[in-house]
Amino acid sequence: MEQRALFIIFGGTGDLAYRKLYPALFSLYEKGYLKEHFAVIGTARRPWTDDHYHEVVVNSIDDAGHDVSRTNTEMARKFASHFYYQSHNVDDANHYVALKDLANKLDDQYELNGNRIFYMAMAPQFFGTIAGHLKDQNLLTDNGGFNRLIIEKPFGRDFETAKELNDSISKAFNEEQIFRIDHYLGKDPIQSIASLRFSNPIINALWNKEHVDNIQVTLAESLGVEERAGYYETAGAMRDMVQNHVLQVVSLLTMNRPEIYDAKHLREKKVEALNNIQQYTEEEAKQNFVRGQYGADEIGSQLPYRDEEGTADDSEIETYVAGKLVTHNSGLAGVPIYIRTGKRLAKKSTQVNIIFKGLDKNIFSELTGKKEIPTNVLTIHIEPDQGYTIEMSSKSGNQGYDIQPHYLRFRMTSEEKAKVPDAYEKLIHDALKGDKTNFAHWDEVSRAWKLMDVVRKTWDNTVPEFPNYVSGSMGPKAADDLLERDGRKWEFNPLK
Template sequence: MPNTTPTRALYMLFGGTGDLALRKLYPAIFNLYKKGSLSTHFALVGLSRKELTDEEFRAKIIDSIAAETENQAQAEEFASHFYWKSHDVTNLDHYQELGKIADELDKKYETNGNRIFYVSMAPRFFGIVAKNLKDQNVLSENGGFNRLVIEKPFGRDFASAKELNDDLTSAFNENQIYRIDHYLGKETTQAIPVLRFGNPMIDAIWNQNYIKDVQITLAESLGVEDRAGYYDTAGALRDMIQNHTLQIVSYLAMEQPNSFIDTDIRREKVKVLESMKIYDEQGVKDNFVRGQYGAGDNTPEYRQENGVPEDSNNNTYAAGKIIFDNPRWGKTPFYIRSGKKLADKTGRIDIEFKKPLVDIFAKGTNQPAELQSNVLTLLIDPKIGISLDINTKNSDQGFHTETVDLNYLQSDDRAAEVPLPYERLFHDILKGDGTYFASWPEVAAAWKFIDPVQKLWDNTKGDFPNYKSGSMGPQAADDLLARDGNAWYFPNK
């Protein structure tokens, strides 16, 4: 449904011709424009060292939104709101010029002084940009809002993340900072609070008394591709676990907030993230597993990929067990895993419930039946859906039980209508809603949990490669669950 109250805003996008901007950001903004969240009162200034004319930049915009374009005249009108400025983020004079351009565009498009600064650059520039925007008077001072948007990674550990956050908060307030995590823009992630708190029958059993374990799998079938320069210094733990995975964990594990507004939700997320047990060295060895992919069918091992050192100690797979020190989850483990070159590309959450304390069907029947655990599955991608495994009687002669799936899989037609993650997140930035963005206390708690794991892995040599491309990871990840009497639900169901 079109938004009848479009927001007036001026965007300044640092890294304006980068891959992310062209593939994800401009199509997302265009979709908002088509749906009415933006109208005539917006403009965007693209920024990088590259020399371009406004016309050349607009041609790139037209190309980048081609897949979303149904009306060429509309696309051209949209692109007419885009301007280019060659900009060196370390040059103070360039910020003075940018401030003048912003003032001119504010007047031309009547944006009410609302300004969104999107930094799609290497993290080392985040603090520089934020400080110079403030010091060189680029921020709006006439009643409009100022919002700073930054991409991951947010630091490499807690110390570097804190240093970065200190730089940002010297220029912007915490409620003006939007840390993008595109998994928080996904349909299933955003549905978790509704599933939990909107259904009393689910809410009543969402605790250690009924749930045996929770499993989160974010698996990729591709390898490192052309990202070796970044990925070999990050790995699965930093790239996928510290941010995406732990954010999903926070929505699954938090207590019910007082209301569905960002401040209340973030408060509960922080509480549950801070209740995660932080492991010592032995705890890391007992509860975390790392891996690096080997060769597969006609595919090289990680250390043979372009740009990867021959002796790389980087993890392309990480799995672990989270234990919470709180009344709701004290005895229920959360198992998490993510990796590259795995058997399937899938994002999913599998919640395994406990079996009945007494299996009455195992007594008094000619052929004893074994009840299976109920499992609630939330599919994140590439498909979106929900399934529930329940026990019932089959139709054979005699008495036998079987497990059936109650499935809801989003249709292709409906999936086509679902906003893409960046579109959702841009919409929330325009509206000033921080619900699906990570606050600094959340980021800090996540790093404090991850740091001991990363430190041990950095200081010890892994026995790599230890899983075959096209598998679901190293055997040690299966053993991690087996020690608790559990097993990965996917793909072994």
């Protein structure tokens, strides 16, 4: 079904708009969700013309892998003709007056019914300023259309700055109008966690403290900070990955079943899940969280983090985080959740491992000579693979009674993955429909910051011994020790 809206993108010349937003909008156009009744205003400081802006949009579509060189050329250019550019200073009230005039003109020209989506594709310190001007200069329509604000992370640096930011934008937009993008929530395997848990009686019946020994969440990257060193020096892995992506995944893994799978009921259960995560003291945080920073690889072909362009020679910024969380959710009470994320690790993989408890007694021990049978493990593959693996034990086909692990596997093929919409395409489409199911609510964001602020405070009061892991490894030894002290080990280990 066609959606009518005017998109006003603040930061229209930036990398996010070029790599993600324009290709996502084009995909919606190809599929008919956007047709004739939409328009885009890109704003930034650069003095571009509309014609130049059209070329940039077409090039972004091409670079994203869409075919615009042959059959799709006419479609891409027709799509780009809906884009308009305005040079804009976010601090200048007069620029918003000009922006309002253009917005009103396009609203009439494309019959948009007053529907407006404001996309903040720029640094968060400008969000409050922009939101205030949008209200004061009357860019928010009141003629029956909708006003929706899409904002990107990082949403603050801690709870206090996040609250400041939220308070500033809340003066112009109410919570139902604010769409906080976490692109992980747009990934199909992440969205499938709820359906895996709550539409399969076998899985649902075992997803509790009686049967689950521990849960592990891994977001491993093989690359270093690359061109993001400047950003990383102010953020680090905790702010970049854990407070948002990792804790969003944890909330989906530990929440109770909602009565209905919609934005309201899902939000309630996710907030409840995050509130059930134990709030650590500083001493508990010190015992249960580990940080790391990558050094060179064993042959010296990879630069250590401190030698990357844009980093400080004595940087104390972490490129790796591992931690142990405990939920007080009654169904999973006491089940530890181990999390880790890092750069320059042995293999790129985002996955969740559900490790089930072993049997009290191995009745086959006399036949096999083994005291224990390997435990069952359910693995949710998020990227680059997408699918599931269940590790089970059964008799091998050899003589005797040797019990070996066997695997039930499902993987999406490359053709199937190609048909899955990109995360930004999904989320922008949801925003167009007003569906907040896969967006972060302020209650989730604030609770996540409170959980991680105590860890950050603990680290800020100590000097780390960096670098403490080799590029191409799976992180610092302390991360392995974190599990070994509990008699456990990381399930995903491509080096073993």
